[in-house]
Amino acid sequence: MTSADQTTNGETAACVTAFESFSKTSGSPDWLKDLRTNGISHFTELGFPKQNQEEWVFTSTKLIQELDFIPALASAGASPDLAPFLFKDLTGPRLVFVDGHLSHGLSELPTLPDGVLITNLASAIETHGDLVKAHLAHYAKTDGSGFSALNTAFIQDGAFVFLPKGRTVDQPIHLIFVATDGDANTINLRNLIVAEENSEAKIIESFCSAGEQAVFTNVVTEIAVAASARVEHCKFQEQNRESFHVATIQAQLERNCHFTSHSISTGSRIARNDINLTMTGEHVECVMNGLYLVGDQQHVDHHTMADHAMPNCDSHEYYHGILGDESRGVFNGKIFVREDAQKTDAKQSSRAILMSDKATLNAKPQLEIYADDVKCTHGATVGQLNNEAIFYCRSRGIDEADARRLLTHAFAGEVIERISIPAVREHLEKIIWDRLEELIED
Amino acid sequence: MSKQLIEIKNLSANINGKEILKGINLTVNEGEVHAIMGPNGSGKSTLGYVLAGREGYEVTGGEILYRGKDLVEMAPEERAREGLFLAFQYPVEIPGVNNTYFLRAAYNEQRKHRGEEEMDAVDFLAVVREKMKLLELPDAMMKRSVNEGFSGGEKKRNEIFQMAVLDPKLSILDETDSGLDIDALKIVATGVNRLKSPTNASIVITHYQRLLNYIVPDYVHVLFDGRIIKSGGKELALQLEEKGYDWITGKETVAAR
Numbered sequence: 001m002t003s004a005d006q007t008t009n010g011e012t013a014a015c016v017t018a019f020e021s022f023s024k025t026s027g028s029p030d031w032l033k034d035l036r037t038n039g040i041s042h043f044t045e046l047g048f049p050k051q052n053q054e055e056w057v058f059t060s061t062k063l064i065q066e067l068d069f070i071p072a073l074a075s076a077g078a079s080p081d082l083a084p085f086l087f088k089d090l091t092g093p094r095l096v097f098v099d100g101h102l103s104h105g106l107s108e109l110p111t112l113p114d115g116v117l118i119t120n121l122a123s124a125i126e127t128h129g130d131l132v133k134a135h136l137a138h139y140a141k142t143d144g145s146g147f148s149a150l151n152t153a154f155i156q157d158g159a160f161v162f163l164p165k166g167r168t169v170d171q172p173i174h175l176i177f178v179a180t181d182g183d184a185n186t187i188n189l190r191n192l193i194v195a196e197e198n199s200e201a202k203i204i205e206s207f208c209s210a211g212e213q214a215v216f217t218n219v220v221t222e223i224a225v226a227a228s229a230r231v232e233h234c235k236f237q238e239q240n241r242e243s244f245h246v247a248t249i250q251a252q253l254e255r256n257c258h259f260t261s262h263s264i265s266t267g268s269r270i271a272r273n274d275i276n277l278t279m280t281g282e283h284v285e286c287v288m289n290g291l292y293l294v295g296d297q298q299h300v301d302h303h304t305m306a307d308h309a310m311p312n313c314d315s316h317e318y319y320h321g322i323l324g325d326e327s328r329g330v331f332n333g334k335i336f337v338r339e340d341a342q343k344t345d346a347k348q349s350s351r352a353i354l355m356s357d358k359a360t361l362n363a364k365p366q367l368e369i370y371a372d373d374v375k376c377t378h379g380a381t382v383g384q385l386n387n388e389a390i391f392y393c394r395s396r397g398i399d400e401a402d403a404r405r406l407l408t409h410a411f412a413g414e415v416i417e418r419i420s421i422p423a424v425r426e427h428l429e430k431i432i433w434d435r436l437e438e439l440i441e442d
Numbered sequence: 443m444s445k446q447l448i449e450i451k452n453l454s455a456n457i458n459g460k461e462i463l464k465g466i467n468l469t470v471n472e473g474e475v476h477a478i479m480g481p482n483g484s485g486k487s488t489l490g491y492v493l494a495g496r497e498g499y500e501v502t503g504g505e506i507l508y509r510g511k512d513l514v515e516m517a518p519e520e521r522a523r524e525g526l527f528l529a530f531q532y533p534v535e536i537p538g539v540n541n542t543y544f545l546r547a548a549y550n551e552q553r554k555h556r557g558e559e560e561m562d563a564v565d566f567l568a569v570v571r572e573k574m575k576l577l578e579l580p581d582a583m584m585k586r587s588v589n590e591g592f593s594g595g596e597k598k599r600n601e602i603f604q605m606a607v608l609d610p611k612l613s614i615l616d617e618t619d620s621g622l623d624i625d626a627l628k629i630v631a632t633g634v635n636r637l638k639s640p641t642n643a644s645i646v647i648t649h650y651q652r653l654l655n656y657i658v659p660d661y662v663h664v665l666f667d668g669r670i671i672k673s674g675g676k677e678l679a680l681q682l683e684e685k686g687y688d689w690i691t692g693k694e695t696v697a698a699r
Contacts, residue, residue: 386534391534392530394495395530396522396545396604398547398548399519399551402547406539406547414538
């Protein structure tokens with residue numbers, strides 16, 4: 001694993017070459033060009049993350065580097081069948097991105113409340129340039145990792161959701177990102193969600209594959225939640241098991257706002273999620289809720305951060321993992337409580353069930369507390385299903401395989417239940433049930 | 443003559459290589475209530491677990507015939523489907539599994555086993571409602587996860603409630619009285635008594651005579667050091683209450699304790 005982790009120009013060269021032709025062809029405003037140039041220069045400097053870096057100790061990016069970098073710079077016009085990816089009974093606004101570019105034909109936009117924008121970033125840059133400029137790349141750090149730098153270099157399209165002051169979008173907004181088989185193998189997505197004061201919305205991001213090929217998706221979602229706004233963000237990743245998925249969610253949370261992040265990860269060969277919540281005002285209430293369910297040789301990594309920069313904020317985190325076969329999981333949960341953040345209430349719980357002897361989990365809670373009047377708790381467990389509970393089920397006539405199914409499903413269900421959208425819960429229930437069938441042997 | 447339900451012949455059993463049961467003989471017929479009493483560590487709960495088929499409890503000798511079949515060869519779930527029920531001393535909490543859902547799954551396993559059609563949620567609710575009255579269970583308990591956050595008394599009532607719904611041929615009640623106040627004890631005992639029929643039977647495992655004021659046994663057996671050392675009618679329980687276990691085990695306990 002170590003030899004490939006040396007940075008060489010060779011690894012970044014393909015990306016730099018692709019960037020050069022990309023920057024020549026795209027007619028964009030100067031501020032965006034500068035942003036991209038800044039991205040590529042950070043990427044050249046940082047390269048792909050290496051396992052000698054603290055944040056990447058357990059996750060090798062070797063396989064991602066081995067994939068020749070061929071970005072999908074323009075829509076190939078594919079129109080995949082969406083049926084498997086739609087949530088039954090979900091009829092709200094829907095944006096569909098095929099290989100990183102908005103598909104007008106597949107998207108659906110009902111009439112929206114005054115001033116609300118649900119569109120793609122590429123159009124918003126043209127029609128609402130100043131608004132986009134005021135927020136884009138203001139929250140996520142371009143030099144956070146080689147991946148975020150690379151993402152910034154190739155900013156082109158993604159979803160843009162803008163909720164003006166006091167506006168509520170009643171129906172959940174569904175953003176679907178589909179990868180198809182084609183010449184390109186890399187999808188770059190940049191999403192921006194801006195919720196002004198007192199606004200409210202529920203946003204679902206679904207990542208899925210219509211094809212079988214190995215595709216690398218690199219996505220950054222920035223979310224700005226202003227005072228007293230309420231945002232529920234649900235990310236669901238079920239890309240094919242050859243794929244690579246690297247995602248950053250960066251949320252800035254202002255006073256009195258409510259923010260919930262759900263991350264459900266069942267797909268991809270390697271999936272890495274960085275979810276960072278920064279509380280920049282008092283009385284923020286935020287939740288990080290996650291479930292990963294993997295088998296084969298899948299590798300899933302969640303790095304989360306609750307950054308308590310201000311007093312009187314609550315952050316509650318619940319992550320459950322189910323790992324079968326030879327899969328590997330990583331959970332790294334950081335809680336920062338800065339000097340001023342008195343009366344912080346931060347809870348973190350990470351639990352995982354290993355369904356096979358060969359599955360592994362590396363779990364690391366990381367608490368850094370600089371204030372003295374705070375409540376911070378964390379707990380991490382890794383283990384097998386409770387044998388007593390299995391026997392209890394069997395003593396009531398339920399056979400062992402069904403008992404395992406029941407208990408594992410219940411374990412996953414605890415996370416699913418925290419999602420407030422019934423259509424999402426129902427869809428996930430089914431997917432998780434099917435996935436468990438693969439992991440549990442009769 | 444009532445039919446023989448279970449016949450335990452010279453049963454010995456180990457846990458982790460340690461011999462706990464050392465030659466138990468016991469026959470239970472339909473319509474009978476047997477009490478098994480004995481001091482702590484005598485092997486009472488082990489007998490319950492061996493009958494239910496818990497892993498790690500190894501039968502090393504003798505045999506158990508249950509409704510004419512070799513019980514030891516049967517998986518725990520098969521035993522349950524054949525009508526054997528163990529009310530746990532410490533019922534297990536199962537977070538995230540709804541109490542009604544769990545019970546319906548168990549109920550339908552038995553129906554499938556008998557070649558009957560599975561019952562849907564609506565019809566099952568009717569069965570549940572009737573049995574809930576018997577044990578004075580609050581509605582809310584059925585909406586909660588199995589045993590999760592239940593008080594000790596609620597857990598025991600839930601066990602007897604499951605028993606009422608599953609309607610077993612042979613029930614084994616393991617220390618069902620422990621942790622119950624007198625009101626809960628009466629509710630549980632009333633439930634058990636109402637479920638009694640000429641075609642089923644119970645084995646009531648208890649340390650104290652108290653429960654036997656409410657569930658009147660036909661036979662009382664004293665288990666000590668892995669053997670039944672005395673059997674008698676219900677009056678034996680009263681004698682034990684009065685004189686203590688030393689009355690029977692006296693000369694051994696001086697050295698053992």
